Amino acid sequence: MDTPLTQHIRPDREPLDLRSYEQAGGYQALRQALTLAPQAITRLVTEAGLRGMGGAGFPTGRKWSAVPMGPDAPRPKYLVVNADEMEPGTFKDRLLLEGDPHQMVEAIVVSAYAIQADVAYIFLRGEYVLAAQRLQRAIAEAYAGGYLGRDILHSGYHLELYLHISAGRYICGEASALLNALEGRRAIPRAKGVRTAVSGLWGRPTIVNNVETLCNVPHIVLHGAEWFKALGRGQAGGTKIYGVSGKVRRPGTWELPMGTPMREILEAHAGGLRDGLALRGVLPGGASTEFVLPEQLDVAMDFDSMATVGSRLGTGTMIVLDDQTCPVGLLANLEHFFARESCGWCTPCRDGLPWVQQTLAAIDAGRGAPEDLELLAMHTRFLGPGYTFCGLAPGAMEPLQSGLRHFREDFERHIRERRCPWGADHGDHLH
Numbered sequence: 001m002d003t004p005l006t007q008h009i010r011p012d013r014e015p016l017d018l019r020s021y022e023q024a025g026g027y028q029a030l031r032q033a034l035t036l037a038p039q040a041i042t043r044l045v046t047e048a049g050l051r052g053m054g055g056a057g058f059p060t061g062r063k064w065s066a067v068p069m070g071p072d073a074p075r076p077k078y079l080v081v082n083a084d085e086m087e088p089g090t091f092k093d094r095l096l097l098e099g100d101p102h103q104m105v106e107a108i109v110v111s112a113y114a115i116q117a118d119v120a121y122i123f124l125r126g127e128y129v130l131a132a133q134r135l136q137r138a139i140a141e142a143y144a145g146g147y148l149g150r151d152i153l154h155s156g157y158h159l160e161l162y163l164h165i166s167a168g169r170y171i172c173g174e175a176s177a178l179l180n181a182l183e184g185r186r187a188i189p190r191a192k193g194v195r196t197a198v199s200g201l202w203g204r205p206t207i208v209n210n211v212e213t214l215c216n217v218p219h220i221v222l223h224g225a226e227w228f229k230a231l232g233r234g235q236a237g238g239t240k241i242y243g244v245s246g247k248v249r250r251p252g253t254w255e256l257p258m259g260t261p262m263r264e265i266l267e268a269h270a271g272g273l274r275d276g277l278a279l280r281g282v283l284p285g286g287a288s289t290e291f292v293l294p295e296q297l298d299v300a301m302d303f304d305s306m307a308t309v310g311s312r313l314g315t316g317t318m319i320v321l322d323d324q325t326c327p328v329g330l331l332a333n334l335e336h337f338f339a340r341e342s343c344g345w346c347t348p349c350r351d352g353l354p355w356v357q358q359t360l361a362a363i364d365a366g367r368g369a370p371e372d373l374e375l376l377a378m379h380t381r382f383l384g385p386g387y388t389f390c391g392l393a394p395g396a397m398e399p400l401q402s403g404l405r406h407f408r409e410d411f412e413r414h415i416r417e418r419r420c421p422w423g424a425d426h427g428d429h430l431h
């Protein structure tokens with residue numbers, strides 16, 4: 001099985017340095033890319049069907065195609081890597097950044113060349129200290145090796161690359177809030193309607209892509225669109241870094257064909273649930289997705305198939321709910337996170353999420369009232385799509401509305417018995 005993204009990752013060992021990366025075939029894709037017209041790379045990425053792996057799944061080639069090209073295009077142009085991996089339960093980009101930093105650098109230079117960017121930034125999650133050290137070393141080696149800076153490999157193409165460490169807010173994962181943070185402004189999302197590809201960082205053409213998305217690009221350049229499409233199962237192309245957390249035997253991450261069934265990931269790779277536990281549900285793509293139930297486990301984990309079971313692929317990193325874990329406590333914990341991370345810009349999210357969190361915490365602690373369930377259901381509508389300035393609040397409502405639907409009896413038991421049936425005390429600290 002081809003695992004292009006993780007082929008050079010050696011668990012518990014230092015990542016490849018420049019020399020070893022070159023010996024393993026590294027930077028060949030860049031050499032090849034520099035012989036092609038920039039638009040030819042965008043065409044290849046479009047034909048391959050590469051989609052955004054940060055959760056949205058937007059076609060990468062289409063995004064790049066919106067960047068003004070040619071001698072009259074505004075300058076400078078920017079490529080920004082969204083490495084601010086803060087979605088609860090998600091740790092796939094960390095694997096790539098720590099495990100193969102030169103792959104990241106090569107992916108950036110190839111992608112920046114495709115849109116003719118002058119400057120690139122890696123916007124990195126503040127807690128990813130090891131990734132920062134390894135990236136910084138790889139960037140320095142790439143400059144010394146002629147892969148960054150002026151006249152890269154004597155091609156006439158120039159690119160400066162900077163590592164930017166995030167000051168630490170979840171909202172910075174939203175592309176336009178990330179750009180505000182990079183400019184030194186308050187990290188709030190920008191108004192929709194202005195295309196970042198035309199007017200992004202400091203008002204200049206800018207592309208923001210996720211780590212995993214970009215890491216695919218050198219392999220597509222080297223092996224072609226058809227090769228990439230054939231990596232996946234069914235209609236979906238490429239590979240995906242899937243992850244599993246929760247009470248399974250082997251939590252972790254695996255690079256597998258895009259479209260691998262959820263059951264196979266959970267059972268063959270994560271080893272199934274620990275002894276004595278039964279599965280109740282899975283949040284398939286980080287915290288901002290709807291629960292998938294045990295009877296739906298045969299669904300293929302790709303963008304289109306996940307919609308058929310009423311959820312989303314999201315980041316492809318699953319959070320598993322077992323029968324010894326209180327679903328109300330789990331949801332109270334998640335909504336506590338989202339309420340804390342609201343940027344405060346729009347009222348429904350700023351004021352609504354704390355209400356949701358407090359209501360859930362009260363139910364979890366045995367102080368809920370029957371009418372609280374209708375109150376929560378109302379919030380899932382008023383904080384849903386169309387009522388808030390960005391997707392944070394609607395995303396926060398996805399696990400809650402599906403949790404209310406699938407685990408209603410658990411909520412009712414908390415209220416009826418005035419205690420958590422699991423005997424857990426995870427509510428009060430959330431007040």
Ligand code: SF4
Pocket residue numbers: 171188189341342343344345346347349350388389390391392393
């Ligand atoms: S939905 Fe929340 S995070 Fe998004 S702009 Fe409004 S307050 Fe900020």
